[in-house]
Amino acid sequence: MQCIKCGNLKDKVVDSREAKGALAIRRRRECLNCGYRFTTYEQLERSDIHVVKRNGARESLKRNKLLDGLVKACEKRPVSIEVLESAADEIISEIQIEGIREVPTQTIGARVMKSLETIDPVAYVRYASVYRQFQEVGEFIEEIQSLESRPSTGARHPDFFSQ
Ligand SMILES: [Zn+2]
Structure with missing residues (x-):
């Protein structure tokens, strides 16, 4: 990146973070010549990511497909679509x-x-059981026990263990 103050081409990135709803990466740069700090935005292209399947086939990562998986796991659960959309993003x-x-x-x-x-x-256990194709029943039970031993997160899922 060219320094907008002195025209020097060398800089260092001092900070990187998501911007504009994660469609860009904001980088804070510092000119190695004059020390001037400026900000650049790098636009991201979603279609650039490919998913490689077990059989080696590739397909582009689709937000909808990801979202479908999340929605399916959360079927009949008190989870809003907005929460799942932001999880996919x-x-x-x-x-x-x-x-x-x-x-x-x-x-x-x-x-x-x-x-x-x-x-x-x-939804987590549901997804995990399908996804991981738990090889042994014991593994599945361990997963559930580790969830049960966790401290309650409060009123959000009051009905979970009483079902
Ligand atoms: Zn400079």
Whole structure:
């Protein structure tokens, strides 16, 4: 990046963060010549990310497909579509910020599980059981026990363990 004050071409990035709803990365730069600080925005293109399936096939990462998975896991759960939409956006922007161009389906699945874990415990177990294809029943039970031993998050899911 060219310094807008002295025209020097060398700078260092002092800070990077998401901007404009994660469609851009905002970088704070410092000119190595005069020390002037300026900000640049890098636009992100969602279609750049590809998902690599287990059989090696590739397809572009689609927000709708990701969202469908989240919606399915949260079927009949008290979770709003807005929460799931922002979860899908968050997953995509996390991958974008890491600058990854190809993501294995397992990685996407792991990220979906991570966000479902905080959104809804039932949806999390539901998704995890399908996704991981739990090899042993014991593993599944461990998962449930680890959820049960967690301190309650309050009034958000009061009906979970009484069902
Ligand atoms: Zn400069």
